[in-house]
Amino acid sequence: MKALLQINTVVNTGSTGRIAEDIGNMAMENGWKSYIAYGRYGNSSNSNVIKIGSKLDNYIHVLFTRLFDKHGFASKRATRKFIRQIEKIKPDIIHLHNIHGYYLNIKILFDYLASVSIPIVWTLHDCWAYTGHCTHYTYSNCQKWRTHCNSCPEIHSYPKSLRDNSYKNFDLKRILFNSISNLTLVSVSKWLEKDVKQSFLMKNHICQIYNGVDLQQFKPVPSKHILSKLGIENKFVILGVASTWSNRKGLCDFMDLSKLLQPDEVILLVGLSNSQMKNLPIGIIGISRTENIEELVELYNAAAVFVNPTWEDNFPTTNLEALACGTPVITYATGGSIEAIDKDTGWIVEPGDIKGIYDIIFRLKEKHWDKYTYDCRERALKYFNKHDRFAEYFNMYSSLLNVHGNK
Structure with missing residues (x-):
C-alpha cells in the first residue's frame, strides 16, 4: 500500500489545513495510507497525524525569529525527531504545504529531502519560499525578491523580527530550496505561478492547480433565519x-465604505476579534471567527454581494465559497484574487477605490438576483469543485511515481 505524507503548519483547520485533509481523504479513497504532519494545532483528522515538536519548541522558535530573523532555522531537535518518523513511515510521496510557522528547521529538512529518492511536491500557498523574510510583498510593493532581498520593508510583519536578516535568509533559501532534484512546485494561482517563474526557484518544475471547495457544503440555501x-x-x-x-485584508477599507452606506444597507464582517468588534462604526456588524460551516454557508447566502478588498492575496478561498453559494464577488485587482471571477460573477476595482466598490453596490440593488446566483454557482461547479482540483494532485502523484520507477 502506497503512503502519502503531507506537512503543514496546521491540520484540518484554516484553508491550508482543510486542503491537506481533503487531499489525504482522496488518497485514502484510492487505497493509499495518509499521514499529515503538523506543527501548531488543528482539529481531528481522518489521516494519521504526527505532531512536530512541542509548544515549548514553538515558543523558542518564535523567540529565535523575533531576535534574529532566522525563521525556519530553529526547531532542530523537533525536526530531527520528525525525520526519524519519516524513515519509519517510508512514504512514496512527500507533499509540503506551509513549512513556515515556527515548527520546522528547513536546513535539516531539506538536507534530508535532497538525500532521498522520494518525489517531493510543494504547494506554495504564499510567497515565503522565494523571499528573504515575508510571505507577501504586494502591500509594500517590494520587488527585491527578483534580484536579492535586503533591508526588508516587511520586517515587522509575519514572521516579524527586531532585526533584518533577509539578505542571508535569501541566500540560504535559494541554496536549500534548489537542492532537490525531484521537486515539483505547485502554485495556487496563475499570478503566483508567474512570479515563481521569475524567482530563484525558476529552474524547478512548476505547475498551477487552483484550490477548490466542498460544493456539497457550500451551496445556495435559505438564509432568512440568520x-x-x-x-x-x-x-x-x-x-x-x-x-x-487587518488593514492588509481591507478592514480600514470596510470602515471607509461604511461611511457611504444608505440606511437600508449593512456590512457584515466575519472573523473579527473581540477588540475589533468593540470599535466598529455604525453600519458594520461584526461576528467572530467561526468553524461552523453551516453558519458560514448561511452568511454567504444572506449576502447580496461578497466584498474582498484584500491588498495582497494569492488565491483566497473565501471568493470560491461565495461563488459556490451563488453570491457575486467584488475584489481588488491584487494577486490571484481576480482569478476566481469573470464578467458574469464579479467585479474588479483598483486597490483603495472605495467609491468604485460602492458604485457597483448601488447598481447591484437594481439587478435581478437569480442570474447572479445561477452564474456564480455554475462557475464554482466548473472550476472550483475540490474533488476535481485535488484529483489533479493524485494524478500528479501517480505520474511522479511512474517517472521515478516506484512500485
Whole structure:
C-alpha cells in the first residue's frame, strides 16, 4: 500500500489545513495510507497525524525569529525527531504545504529531502519560499525578491523580527530550496505561478492547480433565519470574511465604505476579534471567527454581494465559497484574487477605490438576483469543485511515481 505524507503548519483547520485533509481523504479513497504532519494545532483528522515538536519548541522558535530573523532555522531537535518518523513511515510521496510557522528547521529538512529518492511536491500557498523574510510583498510593493532581498520593508510583519536578516535568509533559501532534484512546485494561482517563474526557484518544475471547495457544503440555501437572528432581514447585506482581519485584508477599507452606506444597507464582517468588534462604526456588524460551516454557508447566502478588498492575496478561498453559494464577488485587482471571477460573477476595482466598490453596490440593488446566483454557482461547479482540483494532485502523484520507477 502506497503512503502519502503531507506537512503543514496546521491540520484540518484554516484553508491550508482543510486542503491537506481533503487531499489525504482522496488518497485514502484510492487505497493509499495518509499521514499529515503538523506543527501548531488543528482539529481531528481522518489521516494519521504526527505532531512536530512541542509548544515549548514553538515558543523558542518564535523567540529565535523575533531576535534574529532566522525563521525556519530553529526547531532542530523537533525536526530531527520528525525525520526519524519519516524513515519509519517510508512514504512514496512527500507533499509540503506551509513549512513556515515556527515548527520546522528547513536546513535539516531539506538536507534530508535532497538525500532521498522520494518525489517531493510543494504547494506554495504564499510567497515565503522565494523571499528573504515575508510571505507577501504586494502591500509594500517590494520587488527585491527578483534580484536579492535586503533591508526588508516587511520586517515587522509575519514572521516579524527586531532585526533584518533577509539578505542571508535569501541566500540560504535559494541554496536549500534548489537542492532537490525531484521537486515539483505547485502554485495556487496563475499570478503566483508567474512570479515563481521569475524567482530563484525558476529552474524547478512548476505547475498551477487552483484550490477548490466542498460544493456539497457550500451551496445556495435559505438564509432568512440568520438574517432575522442578526436583525437585518430587511437589509442589503455586504459580506466580508477573513480568518484574521487587518488593514492588509481591507478592514480600514470596510470602515471607509461604511461611511457611504444608505440606511437600508449593512456590512457584515466575519472573523473579527473581540477588540475589533468593540470599535466598529455604525453600519458594520461584526461576528467572530467561526468553524461552523453551516453558519458560514448561511452568511454567504444572506449576502447580496461578497466584498474582498484584500491588498495582497494569492488565491483566497473565501471568493470560491461565495461563488459556490451563488453570491457575486467584488475584489481588488491584487494577486490571484481576480482569478476566481469573470464578467458574469464579479467585479474588479483598483486597490483603495472605495467609491468604485460602492458604485457597483448601488447598481447591484437594481439587478435581478437569480442570474447572479445561477452564474456564480455554475462557475464554482466548473472550476472550483475540490474533488476535481485535488484529483489533479493524485494524478500528479501517480505520474511522479511512474517517472521515478516506484512500485
